[in-house]
Amino acid sequence: MAEFTLSRRTLLTLFGAAAATPVLAACGSSVGGGSAGSTGGGATGPVKVGLVIPQSGVYAALGTDMQRGWDLWLSQHDKKIGGRDVTTIVADEGENPQTGVPAVQRVLQADQVDVVVGLVNSATALGAAPVVSEAKKLLVVTNAGAADITGKARTPYVWRTSFQNAQVAAAAGPYLAQQNVQGGVFLIAPDYAAGTEVRAGFKAAYEAAGGKIAGEAAPPFGTTQDYQPFLSQIRQSGAGAVFCFFAGAEAVRFVQQYAQFGLKDTVPLYGSGFLTEGGVLTAQGAAAVGVKTSLFYTDRLDNPANRVFVDAYRGAYQAVPTCYSVSTWDAAAVLDRALGKATALDGDALSAALGGVGAIDDSPRGPWTFDGQNPRQTMYLRTVEGTPGSLYNAVTADLGQKAQV
Amino acid sequence: MTGWVAANLISVLNGLAIGALLFVLAVGLSLVFGMMDVLNLAHGALFVVGAYLAAALTGGGASWGAFLGALGLAAVIGLLGGGLLSVMTEPLRRRSHLDQALLTLGVALIVAELLQIVFGDDPLAVPAPPGLDGSTSVFGAAYPTYRLVLIGVGAVLAVGVWLLVERTTLGALVRATVADRDMVAAIGVDNRRVKITVFALGSLLATVAGVLGGPVYGASVGLDSTVLILALVVVVIGGLGSVRGALVGALVIGQIESLGRALLPDLASFVLFGALALVLIVRPRGLFGGRSGATA
Amino acid sequence: MTPALSCHGLRRSFGALRAVDDVDLTVEAGARHALIGPNGAGKSTVFRLLSGRMRPDAGTVRLADRDVTRLSEVARCRLGMSQTLQHTSLFASLTAAETVALAVRRHGPTGGGARIEPWPRRHPAVDARCAELLADVGLADVAARPVPALSHGERKQLEVALALACAPTVLMLDEPAAGMSPAESARLLALLDGLPREVTVLFVEHDLDLVFDLADRVTVLHLGRVLLSGTPDEVRASDAVREAYLGTGRREELFTS
Structure with missing residues (x-):
């Protein structure tokens, strides 16, 4: 390919x-x-x-x-x-x-x-x-x-x-631990190097802050068109939230299917910021509203x-x-x-x-x-707001300065 | 326990939806390969043309008019594109598979690049038509309504293709050409015209599948090779040049991609090609590949 | 009288090998004409050049009074040249009757050409013609059987029925008796012998018994050239033919009948 x-x-x-x-x-x-x-x-x-x-x-x-x-x-x-x-x-x-x-x-x-x-x-x-x-x-x-x-x-x-992949993901760990998510957080990212770094980075930070991982999944990278089996797994795990990492077309499909299978309203979706950054956000449309991600930037930074x-x-x-x-x-x-x-x-x-x-x-x-040789920078928790056609990542929380992991 | 059963029943249902879509995609590839020995690597590109058409026409907002318009336009483009591919591969008919594969691969690359130039680099979404964009409660969990409809549409198309191939004279001619192309020529039928017809209809199904698959897969760069590989796996598992083989292959792959991944999440990347390897070991010509289907 | 089929100066090379080298052949109307020769003589190549499956490097092919050298196999079939092939799998997913029906629909129940309609409409005339053809070749009992369930001999008979369904003026058979048992071979002989005289038959065959039983004219090819063209008796008597087949001195073993 x-x-x-x-x-x-x-x-x-x-x-x-x-x-x-x-x-x-x-x-x-x-x-x-x-x-x-x-x-x-x-x-x-x-x-x-x-x-x-x-x-x-x-x-x-x-x-x-x-x-x-x-x-x-x-x-x-x-x-x-x-x-x-x-x-x-x-x-x-x-x-x-x-x-x-x-x-x-x-x-x-x-x-x-x-x-x-x-x-x-x-x-x-x-x-x-x-x-x-x-x-x-x-x-x-x-x-x-x-x-x-x-x-x-x-x-x-x-x-x-x-x-650094893990730097972005780890920033969300302590925040989600503070939220005291009932049932713990389900972790999902593709089965390639970046996905693995994200899972490891988030898991370490989340567990260190007292959180409990409800389950993990690693969909095949680049060939997964349909996330239903994994969404089914998430539903069965009883997780109270999901943290994910996807980019490009996979980010669009995952966020849309997450909404289509009815998880959006019951299990809040979190992720590394690339999930809702740039052109993918436009394509995700209404399905993306309310998705929260961690990243070092959003155009809404004041x-x-x-x-x-x-x-x-x-x-x-x-x-x-x-x-x-x-x-x-x-x-x-x-x-x-x-x-x-x-x-x-x-x-x-x-x-x-x-x-x-x-x-x-x-x-x-x-x-x-x-x-x-890597930035030490402030990470932000961003929430997708607006209406389809004019969606944006609003700043929800300042997650503090993060060094490389 | 009931939760576990219900969740897996949803996976089975979902496997049907994916299988229905894969059948529409793969049957044309199977017939063209089985009949004319043309390995059409542009088949995935045809699918993506359909997907981008759907994205472009529904870009201004989901409506039945836009969706059906995309289906109609995709059908016309599929017919013309398939006919053109058939004519292009004609001078290579006495050459090796590799030459034809290279030609169609070249076409696929050009089409993909043109789509990227026209529609941009960002992945695009295709909304389901109004009324089908919501969810329906199945076994106590939300399931996308569009996918339920997709199962029905796939079933109707499968029956239609089956009737066409099994119950019409054109179908008998197609089956005869699959079995023995030289013999068809010997009884005075110009098999180039049979080839153009099948190529055009098979390509039509591929572009239509692209539109139908839009609300599930979206439209994005690189989708062409992903679906091409899926279609090739369906064809290899089902056997060449057989409608029944394409149907069974598609349903099997649908279940593997859905139920298989749900039951064996740790082997998710492996189950598809594991199943393929298993079929190739047990039935090297595919589940329904006849002795004569793959000759000449 | 115009010959049913003829060729003049036919040549075809494969690389340095001259497989067919300046072959003239005349098949008279109504003839039972055999094309024989030792292995490598160029029989199959001549057959393909005549049927249109292969194009000659030089020379002309005439069907009745028409030059068909530039016409395709399909076009020649439409003009009345029908053939069975040496290696054929027939149509695995069709029954015997469906197979013949395909050709009958193509050429019309009475010959003269028709189009295959995409939609299945029952034509009593088509069904009747199919039944007649299958009965003619002795397959009436197995009409509804799928082709893979037929015996080797029955498939060959089906091929003849298929060729006859094309309403030919010239019927070309490429090794019709290959792989047949003596009983099957005898039945085929009876079938071909019983064909109406309006149908000219040209056949390539290895089984010389069949050749001399059926043919009234024989052309012997050797090394891509015509060695001899004559009556069966002339061929039997020819030293040149004997030498070509066996080398010298073993004439008796060749022609036992």
Whole structure:
């Protein structure tokens, strides 16, 4: 299945349909680019950034949001990062490491970029880590949430501005324990690495706070169209609430089927924020109203930086920003600080500079700092409100600052 | 205990609904493969075309008009698409399965990419028509009304296809072509026209299944390969070129996906392909694959 | 009189192998014409070139006075050329009567062409013609039986009925007696012998007893070329034919009848 997408794009290019497709036209082209009025010279020469994001396959929608976050930051800052003119090379990450890692290699070798930004897929990020380490270039991960990226498989060259899967899930644990859910919480997430991290992260935090897990399920990832057997299991478990992790089309199906099978009104649904983030929320419609999720961002956050950010984003794209946009916007923001200090553009210099950026106080998500190479950031409990067509994640509770797990 | 029984009866019922949908999806694939030896890997793409049509037409709000309009439009597109695929594979009829599979795979990839360009990257939902969008109480638990109706629609379509294949001259010709294509040509029937007809009707059922499946599966990138694999499993389990095989295969897979996963949640990822492996070991030609069905 | 079927200068190669090399053949109307030859002589290839299943590299095929070289098998069938195939599975899910009915509906109960209607309408004429054909080939008793339940000999008889249902002027049989018991073979001989003289028969056969019992004309192929075309007696008397089959000196063992 995965290979289909790779060849899908290759095939289309072969058939010459590329010219007709705006998405493809952006592929490999340069966005941004140095402007005529650059300061130029010395330590403030241009910097080349490889933005590796999915433009095809199931994650393509995330890629769009990420690119918008990046482009918006540049357009708000005179197309300069750390005083240097920026050239952005966009490459298609695709769905999996088979397409993503070569894309990273390509921007490093063929395009000679100084910094790589992006990556949705955790396996791709883990596969890209040795590549950037060997090249001694900096990689700023702006989505992929596997713990190992900044944990067990840590290298000085890979930093992350997004989140850790377990960090997001664990934030909801103490909150649900305080709610004293009768019958305990049922835990469900797909049977792949991220799902497992979410289940482990939530379970540890919830049980540590005195909660009781009523049951667990791990539906097959990517091939489950129908959640009825698992919904049946939830009903039988007698759980008083459900915590789940799903993304993309699976998030839409799960939330809708949860409502269709009548669980929505009797067993409150909680989840990691990706469940109701971005385009999936529109598709879920009325079924999503009342679903509560934990995440480090929602466009409804009431802080000055976010108000400016959301207005600018709406103005530029006629859409609301997502956590994916913010993570990439923040990648530009931290690079701006690091490049301002660093004397060179190699990975060692930039990694050292990133270690000293301190608190990022102008982020739309609120203030955050690097804890190791991953953000220490405030998590929020969000509740879906509004009516179909204009649904949004309202802030219900501040779950406090969370370090990486 | 009664709760346990009731919950599993719901899984059985749900397996029927999924099975009904799978039958409509898979029967065309089975007949085209069994008859003309064309492994049509674009079958999943046809399903997704139906799903996106349903999403697009019901996007402005659920209504019977939009839903039936999507069904009608999907049927027309399915007929034309199937006919076109039949004509495209015609020059490859003397070549290997692989050549035809590569051609149809190419078509599938192009269609999927075009759908993504036209309808965007985000997954889309398809609301059930008014009146069917609620839940009905079955064995004391809420069950989506639309799925109950789906069982009925699937049954009607299954009977219709069965009558067409078993009780009409066209059906006899189809069965004859499945069994011995050369012999059909020898008695003076142009089997290319039989092929176009079956290809078109089978594709029509695939796009219609996409619309019918919309309220259950939605429309999203990557759905094409998921349903294609399910349909292939149904065909392999049921046997090639047999309506009864496709029906039984679909119902079996429906139960495996539903009851099997409910009873063996820890083996959820394994039960489908475990069952497939079992059938292949015990009956390598599928449950209803005749000796002659898969020859030539 | 115009021959029922003829070909001129027929050639067909498979790579470097010239399977059929400049073959001329004339099948007179009403003839019982046998096509024989040792293994690899090109019999089956000639058969396929004549039936339209395969296209020749060069040469022409004429059905009566019409050039059919460029016509498909299906079109030739419509013009009155009917055939049975060497390897056939028939239609596993149909009964004997349904099988014949398919061909009868295609060609009309009285011949002359019809269309297969998609919807099942009972045509008494179709049923009557089916019963007549099945009776002619000796299958009246097993008409309602599914094809897989028929014996090998019965299936061959059914094939002949199927071919006759196409109302042919030329009936082409590819090894009709292959795999038959002597009893089945004898019944087939009687059936073919009893066909009306308006139907011209061309058949490829290994069983030389059957050939000399039935044929009034024999063409011997050897290495893709016509070795001899003549009466059965001329073929029996030919040293060249004997050599082609057996090498020299073993004539008696070849023609025992």
